[in-house]
Amino acid sequence: MKTIQAVSYPVHFQEESYTELNNLINKNNYSTIFILVDENTFEHCYPKFIPFLDTNKTIELIEIESGEINKNLETCIGVWNAITELGGDRKSLLITLGGGVITDLGGFVASCFKRGIDFVNIPTTLLSMVDASVGGKTGVDLGVLKNQIGLFANPQMVLVDHQYLETVSEREIKSGTAEILKYGLTYDVNLFHQIKNNKELDISDLIFRSVEIKNEVVLQDPKEQNLRKILNFGHTLGHAIESFYLESEDKENLTHGEAIAIGMVCECYLSHKLLNFPVDKIHEVKGVVLSIYDKTNLLKEDFSAIMDLLKHDKKNVNGQVNFVLLNDFEDFKIDCKVPEDLIVESLEFYNE
């Protein structure tokens, strides 16, 4: 499978990618190679990865606890201390092996350690393969606010190998599917139809096409002034819903994809109300979403807390929430202001 050249780094696929990684390591004469894992990727992915690594450099493993709840600065401090104690210097390389928490946090850790060391991302979940592999976003959460602290920073390369998907749950695969749906709705409706019709999905093709799309989008609009905002479709409301469930002690957390899928249904509804997004397509999107994900029961009494979280969205400016909405599939409009009562209505529409 061919390499995709992202803005400042390549995304390599499947087995060839390890050859590229070994070349990188040999070429750069790194002092130490740190591999960041969590307890799951250590158990399931590390044994699949390590036979491909061909180097006589010192390898140091750093393990953090899995889960979004640990994607915070306390964990970063722990990793920075570990790298320091293990003798990390400016010529160290950090390889992240895991889902979005590991790749986002690891990229941030590497970019700030002694003002920046090289890092390589190996996403092991569908979500991180199709979403976090391109775009150079790194970061961690601040309290319940997702990715509040972070940077744009480019890895040396990204390796996408779908063998790691054997190690994750069906729920995680579904979580990543939401991002593929998003590329379908906003950029290439074929992807949406493929998922809707669901006949023998070739996951490796879906991943490649998603990375390709994200890369096209980021290349065309690196500074997130226009086109790149489509990547936020479903995420404005989705993030608020995800944060709400994360901070509610008596509710089970939603996966990122589950929350984003709800966000996309609601934002299709807003698109219909404020633009001319066709009514039958809202129902089509909701149908596909509910065919993949269990229905979440959003409680009316929780709406105001969700609205509050919405006001903290990173993309807000001057206290104004900005949505990207759809005129139609593959046809977006950025910076849409939405009245608060309409947002509530859209949550109710999802609930119906």
Place this chain on the structure above:
Amino acid sequence: MKTIQAVSYPVHFQEESYTELNNLINKNNYSTIFILVDENTFEHCYPKFIPFLDTNKTIELIEIESGEINKNLETCIGVWNAITELGGDRKSLLITLGGGVITDLGGFVASCFKRGIDFVNIPTTLLSMVDASVGGKTGVDLGVLKNQIGLFANPQMVLVDHQYLETVSEREIKSGTAEILKYGLTYDVNLFHQIKNNKELDISDLIFRSVEIKNEVVLQDPKEQNLRKILNFGHTLGHAIESFYLESEDKENLTHGEAIAIGMVCECYLSHKLLNFPVDKIHEVKGVVLSIYDKTNLLKEDFSAIMDLLKHDKKNVNGQVNFVLLNDFEDFKIDCKVPEDLIVESLEFYNE
């Protein structure tokens, strides 16, 4: 006084600088202006600064505790939470008003908040005016390791106004003088002679010339591959000594300049032993240093702790400490390896 154009931003001087700041604010339509201070700069500098600020934007003050001991990630988390609670968004501006702790930490905080907001530095100590104002280095300490976590990130502009020096102690002025001495020894010996002869020093000239030199150095070698390493003269040993006193509970801390001054004496000694730095000039440098700073009594029993800290220097690669040494005034050699016993000897030389 004319503006110095640093790599990606201007350094403005004296009263004109506030006009530039007001222009920047008006041009960029910032949502909120955050001003980061400590209890000292709030009391002494803020009242001098605020009359110059001409804007109807919301101004929010964030105060942290002064001192190197607070230049850490816990303080950053506090500031990030404060900015969040005060409604900070991507169009916020952070103005740092203080010494190196405030400007270094504030720059780091701004650069990581929501993946980066604009910031402006107003150094209020001599040290931060001549050192931190150019070069784009931001960061905080990790435990006793100075600036272990940070980034290269450029402010929108830097304002240097020596009225703020009225607010700081003589000891602080002396701390900054060490950096001016460094520029003298490594780049422009006139500065060294001016301080040595000490006749009616024009502090404003010394600052301007120091900023000019640092800027020339950084412009010529932005990636710190050669010339820029002269900025580390005295700092390799100096940082280790500074860290040692910072972590010793029973010893009074040294200022940065006091530690760096000792480092310069020791590194002149190493320069003499390993290169051809003339012996009379070591004594000349030591004489000037001791005419400014009280002698510190470095205890033999502390040498091994200082050596250990040296091994954690950010600039080390493959466990090897790299010194920049002098063949003569204004004539440096980078990446010098120094045997451990010679380093001990140089500490003893300072003690003599």
